[in-house]
Amino acid sequence: MGGNNPVNSNRRNHDPEAGDRPRAAFISAPALWRNGFGGKHPLKPQRLARTVALLEAYGAFDTANVMRIIPPLATDKELQLFHTPDYIEAVRILSAGETLSTPARKFGLGVGDNPIFRGMNEISRLKVGGGLAGARLLLDGTCTVAFNFSGGLHHARPSRASGFCIFNDVAVAIHWLLTQGRRVAYVDIDAHHGDGVQAAFDDTDQALTISLHQDGRTLFPGTGFVDEIGHGRGEGYSVNVPLPPGTDDETCLSAFRGLVPPLVRRFAPDVLVTQLGVDTHYLDPLTEMGLTTTGHVALFQELAALTPGRWLACGGGGYNLDVVARSWTLAFGVMSEQEFPDALPEAYRERYGGQWLRDREGPVLDERSRSRIRRQAEETVAVVKARMGL
């Protein structure tokens, strides 16, 4: 399922055609969508298959500055950068259909959000391997941006699965970057708070974590409030921006622009790591945010402008299959500086339907609610600015 070394199918390090454009790596393997939680679980592997189908239909990989990477499985040693040996072993045993001596629920597995499925060990390791492969390619200068679109599993804890996340590819990759002596700024725009990543680095000043998300009083995991700012040496290096349900493109962008660029620039990271969950979309079935693909693209562009020349972009949530494929296609367009035509390619349309790449409609919100939401978000931004000394 990918072997032990990253396979670079069309490495074009010094291709003159690529010019000054960013060198973008897209990290994926068909094995990622062969299996999943199954049944009615919202984290459907088709999210990934459909995104790749749309990118392929646009010819997004047929350009000089783009390379496709098949990631290796993360090793035990790599997983142990963040996860405990007993948890790693539990995932391996349960994935093989064997019985564990302790109840699986002790590890957050087999209950609620995280059902056990055959092959979950390999698929979860592939996602972590993707993040690490991307991080390595960034440090050795092979690419300037790597999109590990199956990753972004920001809820997983050292010895517990949480919120559809078994292994935390983001925390493993950031830990690895820190062992390489690099300072990392992490920006998480998923609708859910990036609690697992925040907790992993809340006591260090070498990683700045910023999460914008739907207010934890209204959504899983119920954390991510403005007073969570890190502790010890890490005090002031965890930043949370809870936004009210219904937050639209304009309000989200305004909050982002007021906080993220100044914080990231002041921190001056060596590497930018982002979690690009697109469950903030107004049609997402699990959240109550009100963004459209217009807002998503603007956020991707804001992030692209912040990269210090090394950007590890991870996927994340997003549970409307049509939206996920379109938004992440647009994301990869921003990363590789490709502008895709708005009409969806025929080959894709025939299989999946739809008409346009970019939203032509948005959420319906009355003016009173809109101004209330904007005011609440502005108040939150003001509090965070004051705490962060901006």
Ligand SMILES: [Zn+2]
């Ligand atoms: Zn999410």
